[in-house]
Amino acid sequence: MSETADQAATRRRWVTLAELVAVAGVLIAAATLYLNWSGRRADEAARAAQATSTEHARGVVTLLGTVADGGDALALADSEHVFSAATVTFPKALGVAPQDALPGPRIMSDWFADALLKANEGSDARNGRLPVLISVSWWDGDTKHSQTGLYDVLWRTESRFLRGRKLALTGLTLASRNGTAAALEAAWQRKRAAAKK
Template sequence: MSAPGSEPNATERAEARAIRKRWVTLAEIVAVAGLLISATTAWLSWSDRRSEEHEKQIEKITEARTRTLVRLTATPEHGGASLALKDAEHDVQSVDIRFPKALGVPAQNSILSPHVDADWIAKPLLEATRDGPDKREGRLPILVAASYWDGDQKRTDTAIYDLVWETEGGLIWGHKLKLKGLMLRERTASAPRLDGLWKVEKPR
């Protein structure tokens, strides 16, 4: 060590420079660490906001899609001779109804007051159940395309519904077919799927 008042020697100057470098290096590390922490915090905050915005967008799209869907309900009329169809959320103006191909029933269209008539399907269903008990109940899958207006845009929602039916025996007129109700089964426009469901549901 140099005497008091004397100039520091080379060794002391080197040690002083090394100490200053260590302090500078430590300060730089602390500064960089602070920047990394700040950057990470900012990124996490931005990522959270973006995730929330994305979730809100998905919710809005889902809600908008849900509002366009039709869910038909049915009310028996004339003792089950027909079903009046309606949707609580939309003013359905027409329905196009397709039946399983094996049933041999042509497609039907109902407008203004959408409905299903038992006469459309009575013959093939009564033939299919004539060897069974007089009173019988079953389901007939049907493909329904329901159309309505949303402002100035026409929308059509297609789904498979189960048409619930029952037969009753009579002494004079024989078996009679009555319609009981309608239940949503699947949201699809697939005719092959309709035919596949009928293979399972058809009377045996």
């Protein structure tokens, strides 16, 4: 039985319609695949950015100094880190060797009191800032980290009847997260020049 011209045209329309539906299905599947891939890349990028931000935050140290022992010491603390090493370095002009700040960590006034009082002879009652480098190390899992910051040790002198002057520590402020020996010496020179005015 041969098909009529109308039947052949109808059959061709159905074949064409089936082809169009198949092509549309392939396009929809491709668009879905692309959207899923794009969404996964965006999620991975967001996770990587979050991990980098968290890693950076874990690598930043900001020491806080709390007055202890009536001004004879500053207890150093950073809530995010437990330090395995801490060293305080003083300006060369004071002639004070670098000091190990552990256990604690802490800064003791007797490390540099005599040298600082000698460098600031004159009036009995003074306030000032002593630039120091504080180098700390800590472990994060199996990775050792270290950072050296430039800090100012805040101090004041107190006059004592018949016993001269006493140095009291009053606080600690961060001057720069990237401390170097050159920055320490430059900060010391600036503070000495300002004190002479």
